[in-house]
Amino acid sequence: MVRRSWVMAIGLLAALLAPQIAASQEAPEPRPRAEHDAAQAKASGEPQDQAPTPEAPANEPSAMVEPGEVPGVAADTPATDAIRAVTQAPQPVHLSARVTEKGNTIPEGLVWRIFETKTDNNGQLAMVAKSDDSEATLSLPPGQYVIHVAYGRAQASDTITVNPGNNDKTMVLDAGALRLNSAITGDVAIPLNLEHFDIFSGGTSDADRILVAQNVAANDTVTLNAGTYHVVSYFGDVNAIVRADLRVEPGQLTEATLYHRASQISLKLVSEAGGEAIADVDWTVKSADGKTVFQEIGAFPATVLQEGDYTVLAKRGDTVYNRAFQVVPGQPREIEVLTSVY
Structure with a gap:
């Protein structure tokens, strides 16, 4: 009797809870889209909630970069370091000069100067190297330079591009030499301490000429670029002066005696x-x-x-x-x- 009453109580409780259990097991109603909610809120005059900012997926890289790194550029590797070392390290440069195109290299008396190709704030080319060796061997970083070589009063300039590896440059001066003497008409000798010469570039007047060599002693050999020169001979220091235009040929020595009255x-x-x-x-x-x-x-x-x-x-x-x-x-x-x- 007691058992039967307990079973009947269980059944009555199940009957009362059945509708609630069924409701809880039904699929939830889908939430309207954001634009629908916004439209409803606007129609009802209710304030709108801002949509939450989506978080970045955990597997995407951060937009932040470390100092010194450039987005999209590969980091340095041993290979790039090696390339940079080769392209920036000083390279061997060998320089030599000839008097003429087919002549032998000049054995002594050369002065080499190497300049950058860009001028500084004063409008001058900065000198980066100098050598007094006739066959100069220098070390220069790859790039372009201006080379100037002087041989006595003869000189020449050219450019050189230094590349990785050995670099050789031969300059052609196209030069000759001039040796001067003077005497009194009638071949009367002049004491050496009373005569000297000035050498100017060619020209039709003093205003057109440039002083090339000054106070040249008699019988001195002066190396010059090939061309015509205006020579002034001084006997004493008052008014005994003689002038002449002389031609210097490449690879040759020009000798001249100027006579004074x-x-x-x-x-x-x-x-x-x-x-x-x-x-x-x-x-x-x-x-x-x-x-x-x-x-x-x-x-x-x-x-x-x-x-x-x-x-x-x-x-x-x-x-x-x-x-x-x-x-x-x-x-x-x-x-x-x-x-x-x-």
Whole structure:
């Protein structure tokens, strides 16, 4: 009796809970799309909720990069390091020069200068290397450079591109040489200490010419680029000057003697012909046009004068003595000024 009552109670409880269990087992109603919710909220005047920001999938890479890395560029590897070392490391460069295209290499006397191709803030090319070796061996990083080589007064410039590996460059100077001498008309020798030369580039006037070599001694050999040069010969330091245009040929020595129509003179003030020179005399020599060409104080001054007519003034104290004289080409000559004549 008791058992039967318990079973009947269980059945009655199941009957009462059956509708709720059935409702809980039905499929849930799908949620409307976001745009539908937004439309409903707008229609009802309710505030809209912002859609949540989706999180990045766990397996996607972060947009952040480490310092020094470039997105999309592969990181350095031993191979790229090796390539960089080869393309940036200094490379051997061998330089040599010839006087002419078919001549032998110059054995000595060269000066090499290597410059960058871009100018600095001062508009100058920066020098990166220099060598006094005739066959220079340098080490330069790959790139382009300007080479300048000087051989005496001859010089040449060119560019070179340094590549990985051995680099060789031979410069052709196209040069010759000039040797100068001078003499007095009649082949009278001039003392070496009284003659010198200036060498200018060719031109029709002094304004067109550039000084190439100055104070060149007689019999010196000057190396020059082939071409025509304007040579000025000085005998003394007053007015004995001779000019000439000379041609220098490549690979050849040009020798020239320039002749002066002038003479050395010495001056002395004496009380009688052939007498002793009087000291403390102020000397002035004027040319025929009245121009002063020489001045000196002393007992026995000497100078060199171009052929022509001159007047010498010898001042001692408040007294001035003078004499007219003529210079002709030839041997040195002594000019006496007599005090007894006045």
